[in-house]
Amino acid sequence: MIERYVPQFSHKDWIDNQDRVQAGGENGLNSRFHQLEAEFLGLAENHVNPMLEVLGAATRHLTLVPALHSYTKDGAAVPGWVQAVDMVEKPTNVAEAHGFMNVVLPDGVQVRSLLVTGSNQSSTGTLTVSLTGRKIDNTGGGAKMFVSSTKLDTPAVPAEEVRMTNESVRYYLMVDLVGAELAKPVKVFCVRLAYQ
DSSP states (O other), X not given: OOOOOOOOOOOOOOOXXXXXXXXXXXXXXXXXXXXXXXXXXXXXXXXXXXXXXXXXXXXXXXXXXXXXXXXXXXXEEOOBOEEOSSOEEOOTXXXXXXXXXXXXXXXXXXXXXXXXXXXXXXXXXEEEEEEEEEXXXXXSOOEEEEEEEOOTTSOBOOSSOEEOOTTTEEEEEEEEEESOOTTSOEEEEEEEEEEO
């Protein structure tokens, strides 16, 4: 986040027929101009240049076909997705499906949005896709970096800044469906992350 600009230089007026304007000294022209130089340097480094970097960074996309792994929780198998070549689908006569997949983005990038495409014919199901991170030494629980209760075909934007730190964290997507109508199909075609 770019800090608010607070001016550091304040000009003290000279008074006619009282102050002698001179080059040197604490109140001299050289000192005042060097203070102005420092003000402009701080403004450029801390405010203008960081904003230009954000505005100038091209938005890139990582588009993924969901290749979701099933898993167990507390020793019991969690209902998984049915994997097809280029999509996943909720099994028939099941109200939920869960899965995860590894995701790799360049180190230091900021995630701007997450888009999920698919088909949901269930009027009751809730599809949630979350970008989750966990320390590479497997300590601590998986921290959800970005959670989206997903409306298909509508990009979701994170509420807070999400920046990738690959040095210490590994990332994966969780794709969870709960409360779906048993006989109605729910399919996920694509997950797309936009980042800068």
